[in-house]
Amino acid sequence: MEACTITYTNWMNSKWRSEQVGAMEYYNWEMPNVLIIYNLNSSCHQGSVPVIAVNATLPEYFQAMIKFAAKYHLRLVIKITGSDILARSTAPRSFLLWLHYMENMTLISQYSSCGSANVTNVVRLGAGVQWGGTGGFLQGGSHSLLSSWKGLGVDQVLQYDVVTVDGQRKIVSQCQNSDLFYALSGGVGEASNEALYATLIRDFVRFLPKLAEGGWVRYISMGDHKISMKYIWPNGNPNVGNATFSEFQNNNTDFVFLAKTTAFIPSFYEAYKLALTPSDPTGYNMLLGS
Ligand SMILES: Cc1cc2nc3c(=O)[nH]c(=O)nc-3n(C[C@H](O)[C@H](O)[C@H](O)COP(=O)(O)OP(=O)(O)OC[C@H]3O[C@@H](n4cnc5c(N)ncnc54)[C@H](O)[C@@H]3O)c2cc1C
Structure with missing residues (x-):
């Protein structure tokens, strides 16, 4: 099927949108100059989207891309789903770090967090696990139907595997790089x-x-x-x-x-x-x- 027809058919399909490297969930952030959804016979153009992307599948990609973007003064954007309603996961003419395929999920039946008592049934999520796993979901609220009972998603996190803007990889938890842990957790604690x-x-x-x-x-x-x-x-x-x-x-x-x-x-x-x-x-x- 021709690309325009595929796009036309799937225009409102959120799963399909999340699978397209440059797409956002809402088209106003793609700013196509012609909306094929209204006119299939119009010619398709690339919208106002990143011009090049890396399909990151390993944490080392993060480190390499951050260093590359800094060296060549590229505008770096990071995207999992493209759900961000303020478009922080896209930018025209930018360099995109696309995490869609980092979707590993591992069940750890016993996990010891910061030397404290074992926690049972912990899940390790890859950076691209979508619809409420990592990334923007944790940093942007992470509320759910269970929040009044179990709290926010971000409150459940025991440990992060982080690449900082200087390209360093760090384990971040309550007892390791704890300042970063508090920041990533939305700044819990009296001092925040x-x-x-x-x-x-x-x-x-x-x-x-x-x-x-x-x-x-x-x-x-x-x-x-x-x-x-x-x-x-x-x-x-x-x-x-x-x-x-x-x-x-x-x-x-x-x-x-x-x-x-x-x-x-x-x-x-x-x-x-x-x-x-x-x-x-x-x-x-x-x-x-x-
Ligand atoms: C239909 C719909 C329903 C929603 N329902 C809920 C809901 O029930 N509860 C809720 O809390 N929110 C909900 N949201 C909001 C959603 O959680 C936020 O838009 C969130 O930012 C999406 O995160 P994402 O990483 O998948 O999206 P993206 O758009 O891919 O990214 C969002 C932001 O996170 C950054 N980011 C993503 N991954 C990383 C990373 N690994 N490192 C650094 N930065 C990263 C991006 O650069 C961007 O700034 C909903 C949104 C939509 C569109």
Whole structure:
């Protein structure tokens, strides 16, 4: 069958897409200039995808490719499934490390982790085991239907076999290269900024209904481990307002509250001038907004 017809037939087949070296699960990240899904008679072109790929089947490929990409200043991208909805596994004119065929799975009936008690029935997964095995799944959330019972996928990891950006291969666990282990596990532990930021977001989201019920309107921005909030309560009571925010602050003593200012403003026009007109800048990175 001709390539265009094969593509047309399988356009919405996620398994087929994951088996194509340059494809993503969602075509907006491939940016083909003609969509054959709408017109089979149109001519096919390569989309905005990596121009060359290595079908990596051994960890040594990782090391060689990372060094090669650094030496020749190539843009390196890594892909298992192409599921990344922010397209971090593709880039036009890039050099692709494709892990699709590193799909070994080995059952280890008894495993000793960091000298602690044996763990039974551990699975060693190759870097390309897909649909919820390694790579982006672990680094990007790894939630599942069982998460409320068993936790996130990343919480189950005992050990990683890692190639770092300088091309070195490292075993990473709670007792070996433990800083890297904490980072790869999403930054568990008290010392981690990521964990603290996750707590801040969680507590803040829990706090939102209380503010909404109280009649507050808001402008919020999040980034760089900070939340900036501008809350306005039309016809509100400043004492109640202060008490509400103090409660949030008192319940979250781990966070650094850089500035907390409340003001009673006698008219809407004054509030508008104070809160909205001084600066409403644009021209920076913005991902999601209202
Ligand atoms: C239909 C669908 C359903 C989904 N369901 C869930 C779900 O139930 N739970 C959930 O948590 N997520 C879910 N996701 C999100 C998915 O887990 C993420 O998109 C995840 O990033 C996919 O990981 P991947 O490695 O397979 O994808 P890719 O797109 O291949 O890679 C994602 C990212 O990981 C990087 N990466 C992959 N492997 C490596 C590696 N070995 N070393 C370094 N970087 C690597 C890539 O460079 C890229 O940045 C779903 C996505 C889709 C499209």
